[in-house]
Amino acid sequence: MQAGSSKARVLVVGGGMAGASVAKYLRLWGDSVDVTLVEREATYTSNIMSSLVLTGQRKLPSLTYRYDTLQRRYGVRLIVDNVVEIDPVAISIKLASGKRLAADRIILAPGIDFDPVPGLGESSRMPHAWQAGPQTTLLAQQLAALPAGGVVAITVPKMPYRCPPGPYERACLIADWLKERKPRAKLILIDANPDIAVEKENFRRAFNELYGGIIEYRNGVDIISVDPAQMTLATSSGLVRADVVNVIPQQRAAALVANTGLATDKRARFAPVDVLSYASSVAPKLHVIGDSCATTQPMAGQMANQQAKICADALARIFAGQEPDSAPVTNSACYSTITRSEAGWMTAVFQYDSASRVMKPAAASAAASQGWTRKNFEEMNTWFDALMADTFA
Amino acid sequence: MMSSRVALALLIAAAALAASQAAIAQTAISPPGRLLASNCFQCHGTNGKGPGFDKLAGKSARKLFKEMKDYQAGKEGDGIMARHAMGYSDAQLRELCQWLSQQRR
Ligand SMILES: Cc1cc2nc3c(=O)[nH]c(=O)nc-3n(C[C@H](O)[C@H](O)[C@H](O)COP(=O)(O)OP(=O)(O)OC[C@H]3O[C@@H](n4cnc5c(N)ncnc54)[C@H](O)[C@@H]3O)c2cc1C
Numbered sequence: 124m125q126a127g128s129s130k131a132r133v134l135v136v137g138g139g140m141a142g143a144s145v146a147k148y149l150r151l152w153g154d155s156v157d158v159t160l161v162e163r164e165a166t167y168t169s170n171i172m173s174s175l176v177l178t179g180q181r182k183l184p185s186l187t188y189r190y191d192t193l194q195r196r197y198g199v200r201l202i203v204d205n206v207v208e209i210d211p212v213a214i215s216i217k218l219a220s221g222k223r224l225a226a227d228r229i230i231l232a233p234g235i236d237f238d239p240v241p242g243l244g245e246s247s248r249m250p251h252a253w254q255a256g257p258q259t260t261l262l263a264q265q266l267a268a269l270p271a272g273g274v275v276a277i278t279v280p281k282m283p284y285r286c287p288p289g290p291y292e293r294a295c296l297i298a299d300w301l302k303e304r305k306p307r308a309k310l311i312l313i314d315a316n317p318d319i320a321v322e323k324e325n326f327r328r329a330f331n332e333l334y335g336g337i338i339e340y341r342n343g344v345d346i347i348s349v350d351p352a353q354m355t356l357a358t359s360s361g362l363v364r365a366d367v368v369n370v371i372p373q374q375r376a377a378a379l380v381a382n383t384g385l386a387t388d389k390r391a392r393f394a395p396v397d398v399l400s401y402a403s404s405v406a407p408k409l410h411v412i413g414d415s416c417a418t419t420q421p422m423a424g425q426m427a428n429q430q431a432k433i434c435a436d437a438l439a440r441i442f443a444g445q446e447p448d449s450a451p452v453t454n455s456a457c458y459s460t461i462t463r464s465e466a467g468w469m470t471a472v473f474q475y476d477s478a479s480r481v482m483k484p485a486a487a488s489a490a491a492s493q494g495w496t497r498k499n500f501e502e503m504n505t506w507f508d509a510l511m512a513d514t515f516a
Numbered sequence: 517m518m519s520s521r522v523a524l525a526l527l528i529a530a531a532a533l534a535a536s537q538a539a540i541a542q543t544a545i546s547p548p549g550r551l552l553a554s555n556c557f558q559c560h561g562t563n564g565k566g567p568g569f570d571k572l573a574g575k576s577a578r579k580l581f582k583e584m585k586d587y588q589a590g591k592e593g594d595g596i597m598a599r600h601a602m603g604y605s606d607a608q609l610r611e612l613c614q615w616l617s618q619q620r621r
Contacts, residue, residue, distance in 0.1 A: 148554075152550075429555060429558070432551065436546050440545055440546055443545045452603070454600060456559070456600070468596050470600055472600060472602070472603020472604065473603075474603070485602065485603040485604075488600060489599075490594075493594070502569075502596070505568060506569075508567055509558060509560065509566075509569070512561065516562075
């Protein structure tokens with residue numbers, strides 16, 4: 124921060140769950156910070172709830188959020204542009220328009236990028252639909268066109284990826300829809316992980332009891348390459364052919380994070396941070412929140428929102444010459460659809476462990492629902508609206 | 517010349533003042549309990565004022581604390597709220613309940 128009364132300047136890159144939350148809370152929690160949010164899209168489309176678009180239960184417009192309130196109520200300045208470069212020394216960014224902006228701190232919240240899938244190229248025949256938008260619509264159309272007795276394949280990437288229960292809940296949702304709409308159709312769930320990664324009891328039970336004749340779960344299988352012309356997948360356990368293929372690729376922090384030299388975790392995929400302030404471990408005036416950072420916490424929207432609050436509070440203190448809170452707490456909460464009208468949930472509260480300097484789940488709080496209910500499905504809608512309002516309104 | 521006892525007393529007073537000023541500054545920047553309570557906002561609304569599940573803003577701190585302890589003890593079932601409550605220490609609960617109680621409804 125500059126001396127005197129001038130406000131500290133913060134640039135936020137990416138206006139998703141993490142970036143929108145941090146812009147809001149930096150302004151809500153003090154008027155001494157000047158916040159500019161740079162987002163490449165004019166509106167945000169929520170990934171959360173987007174699998175319900177595949178079964179026709181939601182439309183994408185109902186998952187679209189605007190930046191008006193952040194600007195009007197909180198005084199966040201918005202620039203709709205693509206950030207192409209970050210200078211970790213000068214603390215500045217370059218936009219696609221050529222413009223350069225400097226700040227006291229930069230918060231990177233650009234989410235994830237996908238690894239290229241060998242053989243896929245630019246084909247749109249095997250969408251991931253793991254970043255809600257045109258790909259979601261595409262996959263919905265492909266499912267609608269599935270022939271009677273057809274086969275759907277979904278691939279689960281190796282952990283860590285965004286929304287750990289996501290691929291399993293998507294499989295359940297689609298299987299429930301197939302039951303009614305596409306008699307005799309099958310769904311092959313090809314998991315690169317050794318076993319169902321989270322909420323195992325619920326998903327295993329659902330696969331067996333609800334979808335025994337529909338879902339075929341294959342664990343510990345890697346995708347070697349795909350052939351969109353033949354609609355085949357070459358896997359470590361043989362060739363799979365399907366009519367609709369949803370390839371969810373391996374994930375890493377958005378390219379911008381790696382290009383800035385921040386993606387230095389073990390596999391050089393995500394950005395290690397100090398979880399007291401989310402300052403990058405390699406460039407302390409750059410902060411990384413949400414799915415781009417490497418922590419012990421799950422990559423989820425609820426978590427991205429809470430990391431944003433920790434970061435906003437830490438920056439307010441830092442600008443005032445103080446230390447960040449030494450005992451931050453975060454939480455994750457995910458409702459997972461098991462059928463088109465019933466859901467389960469999993470949650471955990473994370474406490475800072477000063478000895479290891481990482482966030483650790485408080486044992487009693489880390490749990491999943493026993494089974495699934497209609498009430499949970501209704502609660503999911505309440506939770507979603509609350510979370511999105513806490514982030515964008 | 518000041519006696520050493522007076523000097524010491526002044527020094528202690530100055531140190532106490534500095535400490536309390538630092539505490540006030542800290543409190544102004546980040547009121548105790550607020551950051552902890554922000555974990556409730558995703559489900560109960562920003563500042564506990566909705567939209568979302570039951571509004572928490574302006575409820576009595578004692579009542580909130582008791583409700584959280586009831587959730588922890590399993591007296592309110594084994595839902596997501598019960599599990600969430602189990603993540604906090606008593607000291608954390610007191611702080612966040614206090615902060616929530618001070619918010620206007
Ligand atoms: C199907 C599905 C279901 C999910 N369900 C849940 C759930 O139930 N609960 C839950 O908690 N989480 C869920 N998630 C996960 C959740 O969506 C993510 O964890 C969350 O969105 C991460 O937030 P983020 O801000 O890091 O990234 P994002 O929300 O993806 O935001 C990143 C933003 O940055 C912008 N951006 C990127 N690069 C640039 C650039 N160079 N310049 C300008 N802007 C840029 C993007 O346009 C985007 O708006 C789900 C995800 C999926 C795919």
